[in-house]
Amino acid sequence: MKLLYFAWVRQRIGVGQETVSLPAEVATVAGLVDWLRTRGPGYAEAFRDTRAIRYAVNQEYVEPDQPVSADDEVAFFPPVTGG
Amino acid sequence: MAVRVQEADFDVGAELAALTAGNHKVGGLGVFIGVVRDTAGDAAVAGMTLEHYPGMTERQLAAIEAEAVARWPIEASLIVHRVGRLAPGENIVLVACASAHRQAALDATAFLIDWLKTKAPFWKLEETADGESWVDARESDDAAAARWRR
Numbered sequence: 001m002k003l004l005y006f007a008w009v010r011q012r013i014g015v016g017q018e019t020v021s022l023p024a025e026v027a028t029v030a031g032l033v034d035w036l037r038t039r040g041p042g043y044a045e046a047f048r049d050t051r052a053i054r055y056a057v058n059q060e061y062v063e064p065d066q067p068v069s070a071d072d073e074v075a076f077f078p079p080v081t082g083g
Numbered sequence: 084m085a086v087r088v089q090e091a092d093f094d095v096g097a098e099l100a101a102l103t104a105g106n107h108k109v110g111g112l113g114v115f116i117g118v119v120r121d122t123a124g125d126a127a128v129a130g131m132t133l134e135h136y137p138g139m140t141e142r143q144l145a146a147i148e149a150e151a152v153a154r155w156p157i158e159a160s161l162i163v164h165r166v167g168r169l170a171p172g173e174n175i176v177l178v179a180c181a182s183a184h185r186q187a188a189l190d191a192t193a194f195l196i197d198w199l200k201t202k203a204p205f206w207k208l209e210e211t212a213d214g215e216s217w218v219d220a221r222e223s224d225d226a227a228a229a230r231w232r233r
Contacts, residue, residue, distance in 0.1 A: 081220055
């Protein structure tokens with residue numbers, strides 16, 4: 001599974017993208033966040049308040065209950081501020 | 084109908100001329116140009132860096148443009164958004180819509196920039212005397228986008 005992080009989520013985690021093996025117990029985006037939090041202090045800080053996080057699976061916005069599978073590209077980022 | 088994400092500046096005159104070249108059904112263009120301000124609240128801004136999500140950005144911009152085409156009789160439209168480091172006064176974004184009549188052109192342009200600001204995955208990192216900080220999303224932008232919801 002390909003994971004992408006942008007803006008301050010990327011800064012807190014320390015990398016912009018990584019490839020991980022999806023743990024068997026992770027079924028949704030929310031489950032993925034819970035697992036990522038356990039991977040280190042940067043992850044825990046990035047996902048401390050998930051109200052400030054938006055999610056995309058395969059480049060489409062999704063809600064935290066969205067199912068995920070091993071082939072997915074999942075992105076985590078703050079609310080957008082372009083324009 | 085076109086969307087582009089680029090580091091380079093854009094030439095507004097050349098972009099608009101190309102947008103409507105040869106199409107004489109066009110009676111008017113709506114245009115919005117976003118520019119880097121030199122202030123954020125009380126703080127002086129030395130510059131900003133625009134980050135985006137390559138791939139998703141283009142998909143979102145194309146989807147936003149398709150929605151505008153579905154709602155208004157648009158002859159031609161264009162979104163050009165810059166990324167990378169930008170100084171005060173520099174262009175950030177160009178949105179243009181051409182239509183037979185002004186109301187459609189102006190409304191579609193406003194719709195495009197309002198939706199872009201809340202849906203397209205760009206983020207601004209601002210430089211002030213206090214250092215660098217990520218710009219927070221504004222509720223007023225959500226409200227501006229919400230008026231187009233239906």
